[in-house]
Amino acid sequence: MSQKSIPWIPPELLEQILSEVWAIPQSSRERATLFKTLCKVNRMWLGLFLRVAMRDVHIPCPLFARDLLRLLPERAASQGEADLFTAEAMSLVSRLCRSMTFHVDGGSLDPTGEASIKLYSQTDAAPTAISTVLYMVSTFDYLPQLRHVALKYTDWGYDDLFDQLRLAIFPPQATHLTLDYTFSAPALVPLAVYLKTLYTRHPSPHFSIPTVRHLAVSGVPAEFVADMLQICPGLETLEMANPARLYVLAPLPESVRTVVLRVPGVALDREQIHWWMLTAAMEGKLFHPDARGRIVVRSGTPDPVAWTETKRFCRRFGVDLVYERDESEPC
Template sequence: MNSEASLDPILSAAWHMPLSIAERITFMRSSALVNSTWADIFNLVALRDVYIPSAAFSDHFLQRLCAQPTTVASSSGSFERLLDCFRSLARPHIQPTRTANLACQSLTIQITNDDVYPAKSGHMRLPMGGVLDSLLETLDAWSLAPNLRRLSIEYVDTGFEDIFNRVGLAALPPQITHLDLRYSFSDAMPIWLVESLRRKQQRQRRFGWTARGVTRLSVTGAGESTITDLLFTCPNVQTLGRERGSVQT
């Protein structure tokens, strides 16, 4: 087995670990610095299963989908090399016809509450929610990422109703057939507040979207009311996976 083939499953397993946003950005930066083979394989893995850690990277990713094939350019700074890695496509000797737009098969974004005491302000601050809306609307409007099949949304330290009001899901690209939702709470979230949010899970009265193209639904950490409402918004689900979930950082 050559080094390229052996690295793919290793990097893929590491890339899919439940990393924090800071850890994932560190992984991305580091992978651009190891060596050219490592960077090439990481580029393939990260373009296939895309994680959006920030608003800036979301913009960069969209630019990347529209980019023409280029080669990796060398630069001195680690952040610049990271951007070079993602601006480029996979090196020609690995897979000459692969492009970022065609490579993307799954997309994951984490929506984190910036205020672990939302009662103070009366609402939760979810800046990455707006990033998700803009990203989905752009993908749909420009018919990008035709091979994208799974959208994973990781909610951290939030309630359970945001997903139903997320306007970007009204523009969910039709090629996405698997919606994966994960709810968790960090150690910074007071236990009493976690329990309060769990108890407040009730059937929704209004829904901002319907996703008839979704045939597979995965839900982790949510109660029956949330799952029932999700099945209402995704009426053609054929496969439902659910897990209780756990408190995690």
């Protein structure tokens, strides 16, 4: 009886599979568990997965931030000879790291056991890790290939980033910034909507990120986006999920040429377009006269009559309205 052989998978295919698994949206706990599990399969998997994980770095909890800092040359030099895992990871993160995603999970329960939103904390280790890691990367010129920094807040209010100056020191090589706010329990959604109405503008931000060219935001009020526009004076592309009240953003910085409006997986009707309030936005000179602005809408199928009317209206102000189909899951 012949022994069945295990089918051989080319390393390139296996790395692609691992890359797609790593890219799947996951909770902080799920991602931390996945990382630990994949590192324990065997040496080949470890080598391939490290390439994936060090190329697109995720920091699901403060302990991962500490481990990442151990891989930076200044820290590593003070720790003596590294083991095989650490030495390989050090080399890969320095050569390959192109994106870094911080997961800031409020995830707390109030004394009654109900889900809650964390509004403010000077000492919480998760958001503090953002400042610490970005400071080290920026100050010592680490990660030369880093282009994208993402902050994913879950069950948090909107002021931590500004009040605690989380992005005051930002890697100059990173040109893309993503800010994503989500709420884990349906019971929190009404409170999140209420928090949006309470958001107060920060008229004089205490820091600036002039190197950011592409800003993507999700789950935030329009006033939050307006504050970020002040912080990113060199912005060229602004991307928003489920947008509303675009007049709050007018006028955009002169450098902005493209606004992307994402309403994924949803057939776009007249009412949704109405909530963009494009009339007030255009009359408020949303784009600089010399910008030749462009609005790209990524959504399900739009209402043809409403779309034609909106496209014609934008053209009156010298703005191109472009449609791109997006059937992905709603934000």
